[in-house]
Amino acid sequence: xxxxxxxxxxxxxxxxxxxxxxxxxxxxxxxxxxxxxxxxxxxxxxxxxxxxxxxxxxxxxxxxxxxxxxxxxxxxxxxxxxxxxxxxxxxxxxxxxxxxxxxxxxxxxxxx
Amino acid sequence: xxxxxxxxxxxxxxxxxxxxxxxxxxxxxxxxxxxxxxxxxxxxxxxxxxxxxxxxxxxxxxxxxxxxxxxxxxxxxxxxxxxxxxxxxxxxxxxxxxxxxxxxxxxxxxxx
Numbered sequence: 001x002x003x004x005x006x007x008x009x010x011x012x013x014x015x016x017x018x019x020x021x022x023x024x025x026x027x028x029x030x031x032x033x034x035x036x037x038x039x040x041x042x043x044x045x046x047x048x049x050x051x052x053x054x055x056x057x058x059x060x061x062x063x064x065x066x067x068x069x070x071x072x073x074x075x076x077x078x079x080x081x082x083x084x085x086x087x088x089x090x091x092x093x094x095x096x097x098x099x100x101x102x103x104x105x106x107x108x109x110x111x112x
Numbered sequence: 113x114x115x116x117x118x119x120x121x122x123x124x125x126x127x128x129x130x131x132x133x134x135x136x137x138x139x140x141x142x143x144x145x146x147x148x149x150x151x152x153x154x155x156x157x158x159x160x161x162x163x164x165x166x167x168x169x170x171x172x173x174x175x176x177x178x179x180x181x182x183x184x185x186x187x188x189x190x191x192x193x194x195x196x197x198x199x200x201x202x203x204x205x206x207x208x209x210x211x212x213x214x215x216x217x218x219x220x221x222x223x224x
Contacts (some may be wrong), residue, residue: 002154031210043200043214056211090154094210101145101210103155 002102003027006091012110018079021107023070024089031055031094032074033101034066038087048076081111114139114205118215126223133186133218135201144177144184145198145202145212155200157184188220196222 001086003026011019034046035087045058049068063081067105068074078085094101115138124133135144143162147155159168159178161184168175172195174187184201198219202212 002157014170035212042216043202045211045213047207048211056205058211088152092212101212102157103147105154108152 002104003091004091004102004104005087006104006107008107008111010073010108010110010111011107013081015081015083015111017081017111018077019081019109021076021078021091022078022107023074023088023093023104025091025093026102029093029095030072032068032072033076033092033094034060035090035092035103036087037090037106039085041087043090046076080108083111085109086111098101114203114213116201116203116213116215118199118218120218120220121216123169123220124221124223126186127192128190130186130190132213133188133199133201133220135184135186135215137182137184137201137203137213140182141177141203142202144175146175146184147200147202148184149198149200149217151198157197189206191222193222193224196220 005024007022030051033048037043046060047066048056063079066076088105088106091104092101117136130166146158164179166177172189177184198217200217202214205211
């Protein structure tokens with residue numbers, strides 16, 4: 001168990017809908033990262049938060065947004081969902097600097 | 113932009129044999145990570161390589177890092193079926209930041 005907690009584990013939703021994925025980082029970690037894993041794109045970095053502030057952005061669509069709350073948990077909001085958004089979404093956390101980046105168990109999103 | 117390439121993409125090997133997975137990255141990086149992923153599961157951290165010449169071993173897996181050649185290897189010794197999984201290498205995009213760029217992964221199948 002990495003200590004990074006993600007909920008829900010599975011989500012099935014229709015196109016055009018909006019969902020929220022939740023992540024609690026490992027205790028003591030200030031950084032939270034979101035990644036998307038799909039068959040065609042592989043593992044891609046979406047966005048990073050550090051102690052409540054956005055630190056880095058990757059290939060994140062405008063329909064997607066995230067935030068990190070004062071208790072350090074993070075939420076990834078996906079809106080106007082399309083079939084192509086179906087993927088595994090991972091949250092990860094790390095101690096800055098150095099140390100292993102540990103991943104949560106992921107949320108499998110299926111858009112139908 | 114950092115690019116991380118792994119080869120081979122697919123590897124089928126017999127139990128008891130040795131093999132090496134290669135990971136090349138395009139720009140200077142101060143560390144390199146190896147992860148294992150079982151189908152539909154999360155990423156399990158295997159190794160964090162922090163300096164040039166670093167070598168780490170865990171069981172039948174050994175990872176090394178050559179920062180001058182921008183190359184890391186994951187060596188498998190006397191493979192067993194339990195090692196069947198997809199292996200990813202990843203490097204941080206910038207110094208001091210753990211935003212990771214992943215390789216395409218190597219799907220390893222160990223044949224009895």
